[in-house]
Amino acid sequence: MDAFFRTQRLTVGYNGIPLIKDIDIQLDKGQILSLIGPNGSGKSTILKSITNYLKSICGTVYIDNRCLDDMNNRDLSYEVSVVLTEKLKTELMTCEDVVATGRYPYTGMLGILSPTDHVKVRDAMELVNVWELRDRDFTEISDGQRQRILLARAICQEPRIIVLDEPTSFLDVRYQLELLNILRTMAKERDITVIMSLHELDLAQKVSDLVMCVKGEFVTRFGSPKEIFKKEIISELYELSNGSYNPLFGSFEMQRPCGAAKVFVIAGGGTGIYEYRALQKKQIPFVTGILHDNDIDYQVAQDLASEVFCEESFTKIRQEIYDRALKRLSSCDTVIHCLNRYGEINEKNRQLYQEALSLGLRVIPSADIM
Amino acid sequence: MKDELIKKRLRYAAVLVIFLILFTLLLLLNIILGSVDVRISDIVKILFGQGGNTTDQGIIWKVRLPRTMAAVLLGGALSLSGFLLQTFFNNPIAGPYVLGISSGAKLTVAIYMVMMFSRTHVVGSYALIIAAFLGAMLSMGFVLLMARTVRSASMLIVSGVMIGYICSAITDFIVTFADDASIVNLHNWSRGSFSGVSWQDVQVMAVVVLFTSAVVFLLSKPIGAYQLGESYAQNMGVNIKAFRITLVLLSSILSACVTAFAGPISFVGIAVPHLVKSFLKTSKPLLVIPICFLGGAIFCLGCDLISRTLFSPLELSISSVTAVIGAPIVISILLRKKVRG
Numbered sequence: 001m002d003a004f005f006r007t008q009r010l011t012v013g014y015n016g017i018p019l020i021k022d023i024d025i026q027l028d029k030g031q032i033l034s035l036i037g038p039n040g041s042g043k044s045t046i047l048k049s050i051t052n053y054l055k056s057i058c059g060t061v062y063i064d065n066r067c068l069d070d071m072n073n074r075d076l077s078y079e080v081s082v083v084l085t086e087k088l089k090t091e092l093m094t095c096e097d098v099v100a101t102g103r104y105p106y107t108g109m110l111g112i113l114s115p116t117d118h119v120k121v122r123d124a125m126e127l128v129n130v131w132e133l134r135d136r137d138f139t140e141i142s143d144g145q146r147q148r149i150l151l152a153r154a155i156c157q158e159p160r161i162i163v164l165d166e167p168t169s170f171l172d173v174r175y176q177l178e179l180l181n182i183l184r185t186m187a188k189e190r191d192i193t194v195i196m197s198l199h200e201l202d203l204a205q206k207v208s209d210l211v212m213c214v215k216g217e218f219v220t221r222f223g224s225p226k227e228i229f230k231k232e233i234i235s236e237l238y239e240l241s242n243g244s245y246n247p248l249f250g251s252f253e254m255q256r257p258c259g260a261a262k263v264f265v266i267a268g269g270g271t272g273i274y275e276y277r278a279l280q281k282k283q284i285p286f287v288t289g290i291l292h293d294n295d296i297d298y299q300v301a302q303d304l305a306s307e308v309f310c311e312e313s314f315t316k317i318r319q320e321i322y323d324r325a326l327k328r329l330s331s332c333d334t335v336i337h338c339l340n341r342y343g344e345i346n347e348k349n350r351q352l353y354q355e356a357l358s359l360g361l362r363v364i365p366s367a368d369i370m
Numbered sequence: 371m372k373d374e375l376i377k378k379r380l381r382y383a384a385v386l387v388i389f390l391i392l393f394t395l396l397l398l399l400n401i402i403l404g405s406v407d408v409r410i411s412d413i414v415k416i417l418f419g420q421g422g423n424t425t426d427q428g429i430i431w432k433v434r435l436p437r438t439m440a441a442v443l444l445g446g447a448l449s450l451s452g453f454l455l456q457t458f459f460n461n462p463i464a465g466p467y468v469l470g471i472s473s474g475a476k477l478t479v480a481i482y483m484v485m486m487f488s489r490t491h492v493v494g495s496y497a498l499i500i501a502a503f504l505g506a507m508l509s510m511g512f513v514l515l516m517a518r519t520v521r522s523a524s525m526l527i528v529s530g531v532m533i534g535y536i537c538s539a540i541t542d543f544i545v546t547f548a549d550d551a552s553i554v555n556l557h558n559w560s561r562g563s564f565s566g567v568s569w570q571d572v573q574v575m576a577v578v579v580l581f582t583s584a585v586v587f588l589l590s591k592p593i594g595a596y597q598l599g600e601s602y603a604q605n606m607g608v609n610i611k612a613f614r615i616t617l618v619l620l621s622s623i624l625s626a627c628v629t630a631f632a633g634p635i636s637f638v639g640i641a642v643p644h645l646v647k648s649f650l651k652t653s654k655p656l657l658v659i660p661i662c663f664l665g666g667a668i669f670c671l672g673c674d675l676i677s678r679t680l681f682s683p684l685e686l687s688i689s690s691v692t693a694v695i696g697a698p699i700v701i702s703i704l705l706r707k708k709v710r711g
Contacts, residue, residue, distance in 0.1 A: 047375060073604055076607070079607055080605070081605060082605045084601055086601065087601070088598060088599060090598065092651055101602070105607045107591070109591065110588075110590055110656055111590060111656065112656070134374075
C-alpha cells in the first residue's frame with residue numbers, strides 16, 4: 001500500500017530554478033516528519049511546495065493517493081493547514097477571530113460561523129491552552145502566545161496534515177515542549193500527519209518519527225532519528241568545524257582547546273563535565289582519565305579533551321592503561337581531582353591521585369581556582 | 371463568553387442605529403438647506419407631488435434631490451473603494467486618491483470630455499464611467515508595478531501621489547488648451563463637486579455602484595481571509611490570483627464611477643473605513659462593508675452640505691471640505707499605527 005503522504009522525485013525552487021532535487025518522502029498517517037538543516041538550505045521552500053504555495057518545478061506530491069496538481073485550493077484546505085513564520089499583521093482581530101478563520105473552508109457563502117464551528121474553535125483553543133486569550137487583540141499578545149493561537153487556527157481547520165515552518169522559534173523552553181507535546185498528542189490521537197522544519201536538534205530527535213536533512217542540491221538523508229542523529233551526519237550537515245555534536249545528549253560542545261596539555265583531570269561518573277567545560281572556557285588544553293567508555297564524563301571528554309585515557313565498560317582498569325596515564329600525568333604540572341569516592345573498577349584512579357601528590361604536582365579540586 | 375458576545379452585538383447595533391439616524395438627518399438637511407430658502411411645508415408638498423411653485427419644484431426635484439442621491443451613492447462607493455485598496459495593499463492609508471487612481475480617472479475623463487465637447491456637447495453617463503475606468507486602471511497598473519518593486523508601505527503611497535501629480539499636470543495641460551466652452555465645465559468638475567448631476571446620471575451611478583457594492587459584500591468571506599495575508603488565505607482555499615484581480619477591478623470601478631461624476635474627492639476612502647473599524651472595534655468585512663458604505667454616504671452628505679451652505683451662495687469644492695476633515699484623521703492613523711517601512 002502506498003504511504004498516506006508521499007512525494008515522488010519532487011524538485012523545488014524559485015522562478016523555475018531548481019534548488020533541491022529529487023525529494024522522496026513517504027509518510028504514514030499520524031507520523032511526524034522534521035526537516036533539519038542549516039539556514040537558507042531550503043526547508044521553507046520544500047514546505048511551501050508541498051502546500052502548493054510555490055509551484056513545484058517537477059515531480060509530484062500525493063496525499064492519500066490524490067495528486068496535488070489535481071486539487072484546487074479548496075480541496076487542499078480540507079487536507080492541509082499551515083503555521084507559517086511570516087508575521088501576521090491583523091487589524092482589530094481578537095485571538096478567537098484569528099482561530100475562527102480556520103473554519104473558513106466549512107462555512108457558507110458569507111462565512112458566518114455555525115454553533116458547531118464555535119464549539120470547534122473553542123476545542124482547538126482549549127487544546128493548546130489559549131482559551132483565556134480569546135478576547136485579547138491578536139497584536140497585543142506575546143510571540144509565544146501568537147504561535148499557539150496560530151496552531152489552534154491550524155487545528156480547527158481539521159486537516160489531515162499540518163505543516164509548520166519553524167514553529168518553535170520565539171518560544172521559550174516551556175512553550176517549545178508544550179507545543180511539541182501537543183503535536184505528538186494530535187499525531188497519536190487524531191492521526192494527524194505533521195511536517196515541520198525545526199532548528200532545535202535535540203527536540204527534533206525526541207519528537208520526530210522521521211527526519212530529513214536538507215542541504216545543498218539534494219536531500220542528504222531521510223530516515224529515523226536513530227539513523228540521522230549521528231555525530232558524522234550532523235557535523236557534515238551543519239559543517240561543524242568549531243564545535244561538535246553529541247547524539248546521545250543531543251547537544252553541542254564548543255571547540256576543543258588546542259596546544260600542549262599541562263593539566264590532567266581525574267574524573268568519572270559525571271564529576272568531570274563541569275570541569276571540562278570550565279577549562280574550555282578558559283581555553284586551557286587538558287587530558288583526562290581514567291574513564292570507562294560508558295561513563296557520562298566520557299561523552300564530553302571525547303569532544304573537549306586533548307587525550308582521554310579510557311577503559312572498556314564494566315571492567316577493572318588494567319595496569320597497562322594505568323601506566324600510560326601515569327606517564328602522561330607526570331608530564332603535567334597541574335592535576336584537577338574531581339573524584340571523592342572510588343569503587344572496585346576505578347580503584348586505579350586513587351593510585352593516580354596519590355602519585356600526583358607524591359610527585360609534588362599542584363593538585364586542586366576544581367578548575368575554577370586556576 | 372456570553373457577556374463579551376452580547377457586548378459586541380450591542381456595539382454593532384449602536385453604531386448601526388447612530389449611523390442610520392445621522393444618515394436620515396443629513397439626508398433631510400441636504401434637501402431642506404440651500405442658497406434658496408424653500409419652506410419645509412412646501413418641501414413636504416413638493417416631495418409628495420402636491421403643488422408648490424414651479425421654481426421651488428425645480429430646485430428640489432432637479433437640483434437638490436439628485437445631488438443628495440449622488441452624495442449618498444458616490445460617498446458609499448468611495449469609502450468601499452478605499453476599504454478594498456487597504457485590504458489589497460495591506461496598508462491602512464491606501465485609498466483611491468492617494469494612490470493616484472482618482473487622478474488617472476480624471477485625466478481620461480478630461481480627454482474624453484474635450485474630445486466630445488468639440489463635436490456634440492453631449493456626454494453619455496456610461497461612456498464617462500468607461501473613460502474613467504480606463505484611467506483608473508492605468509494608474510492602478512502603475513501602482514501595481516511599483517508595488518512589485520518597492521516593498522515598503524510608505525514608498526507605495528509616495529509613488530501613488532507622484533502618479534497623481536503627473537496625471538493632474540497632464541489634465542491641466544489639456545484644460546488649458548481646450549475650447550472655452552468646455553473649460554468652464556471641466557474646471558468645475560476637475561476640482562471635485564456633486565453639483566450638476568442629473569437624474570439620468572443618478573440612475574446610471576445607482577446601477578453601477580449598487581451592483582458593485584453588492585458584489586463586494588458577497589466577497590466578505592474571501593476578503594476576511596485575505597486580511598490574514600496571502601499565504602494563509604490560500605491555505606483557507608481562496609484562489610489568490612483570481613481574487614486579487616477581482617479586488618483591483620472592483621475598487622477601480624467604484625473609484626472610476628465617483629471620478630466620472632464628481633471629479634476627484636480626497637481622503638474619504640481612507641478616513642471612513644478607519645473610523646468605521648474603530649467604532650465597530652472589528653475589521654470583519656461582513657460588518658465593515660455595509661457600515662462603510664453608509665459611513666461614506668454620511669461623510670459625503672455632511673461635507674457637501676458644508677461646501678454648499680458655509681459661504682452660500684458661493685460653493686466650496688467638495689475636496690477642500692473632505693480634506694479638512696479627512697486629512698487630520700489620516701495623520702492620526704499615521705501617528706497611532708506607525709505604518710511600517
